[in-house]
Amino acid sequence: MTKRDLLIAIALMCLWGLNFSVIKLGADQINPVLLTALRFTFAVFPAIFFIAKPKVPAKYLVAYGLCFGVGLWGMMTWSINLGLSAGMAGILMQLSLVFSLILSWLVLKEKVAVNKLIGALLAIVGLAVSLTLQDGSAPKVALIFVLFGALSWSLVSLIVKMSNVKQAFAFSVWGMAFAPIPLVVIAWLLHGPSIFIELPSKMNATVWFSVLFQAYPTTLLGYLVWNKLVLKYPLSTVSLLTTLVPVFGMLGSVVMYNESLSSTKWLVCSLILAGLFISQAKWRRFSVGKQKRVSESERTP
Numbered sequence: 001m002t003k004r005d006l007l008i009a010i011a012l013m014c015l016w017g018l019n020f021s022v023i024k025l026g027a028d029q030i031n032p033v034l035l036t037a038l039r040f041t042f043a044v045f046p047a048i049f050f051i052a053k054p055k056v057p058a059k060y061l062v063a064y065g066l067c068f069g070v071g072l073w074g075m076m077t078w079s080i081n082l083g084l085s086a087g088m089a090g091i092l093m094q095l096s097l098v099f100s101l102i103l104s105w106l107v108l109k110e111k112v113a114v115n116k117l118i119g120a121l122l123a124i125v126g127l128a129v130s131l132t133l134q135d136g137s138a139p140k141v142a143l144i145f146v147l148f149g150a151l152s153w154s155l156v157s158l159i160v161k162m163s164n165v166k167q168a169f170a171f172s173v174w175g176m177a178f179a180p181i182p183l184v185v186i187a188w189l190l191h192g193p194s195i196f197i198e199l200p201s202k203m204n205a206t207v208w209f210s211v212l213f214q215a216y217p218t219t220l221l222g223y224l225v226w227n228k229l230v231l232k233y234p235l236s237t238v239s240l241l242t243t244l245v246p247v248f249g250m251l252g253s254v255v256m257y258n259e260s261l262s263s264t265k266w267l268v269c270s271l272i273l274a275g276l277f278i279s280q281a282k283w284r285r286f287s288v289g290k291q292k293r294v295s296e297s298e299r300t301p
Contacts (some may be wrong), residue, residue, distance in 0.1 A: 009241045017248025018088040019218045020239035021256040026210030030202050031195050033080035037183035041268040042215035044177045054170040060163040061175045069179020071152025079116045079145035087259050090249020092146045099154035100274035119279025126271030161232045243272045
């Protein structure tokens with residue numbers, strides 16, 4: 001990965017990490033599924049009227065919308081509503097690392113380098129340590145939704161990769177068009193018409209900020225960049241960059257909600273950062289040695 005793309009990816013991970021705290025602002029006041037439906041409604045309209053449909057089979061667009069809107073963010077927003085802290089949501093979402101490495105190996109037949117396996121292992125250890133927290137920031141009931149969300153994120157990346165789409169922005173917008181209606185139906189089935197009747201009175205400035213922040217910088221801009229990275233680099237490479245999301249997520253939660261950073265949480269973040277460094281490192285010592293052996297062989301008569 002080039003230095004420019006790496007810096008862009010890090011900035012994107014910062015945006016996504018802070019987004020968990022912004023989600024909590026809205027999820028504390030309105031139904032989490034309905035909040036997610038509003039997010040994708042504004043992300044799609046009116047943008048879809050100005051963007052041509054990408055040249056991909058419709059099945060990829062439908063699959064993207066369902067996995068991205070319902071599977072990933074519907075479930076993650078729900079988990080936050082159930083009491084998962086914004087900081088821990090970012091950390092636990094990195095379970096997608098495991099699914100991404102498995103999917104890239106099984107489905108895409110990508111080779112997974114040793115340093116990526118080591119980096120992923122360190123991240124997994126960090127995630128395992130996070131489950132020992134007893135401060136109420138990671139209630140067990142929310143773990144089912146987090147697991148579903150993590151798997152869905154891996155599936156989203158796989159769908160983008162398999163579609164081989166060239167118009168990343170158009171793909172994001174048209175794919176997300178299949179997210180709002182299923183989310184609205186789920187909200188209706190779970191709560192009936194009352195949440196829709198009460199919604200206008202709950203749409204205060206804080207909720208609007210949460211919805212629009214999620215819709216535009218986080219979703220439209222963020223996943224335009226992400227999809228381009230997924231198309232440009234191996235899935236096993238870009239998926240490891242997401243280990244930065246919980247670090248920024250934790251910092252955002254500290255600033256916005258005064259979430260305490262215990263020694264356990266520091267250990268979790270340290271393990272994840274170490275995993276990222278190792279996974280992205282280029283082992284120059286080995287490549288230099290190889291070049292040296294070649295040059296010696298060239299001098300041999």
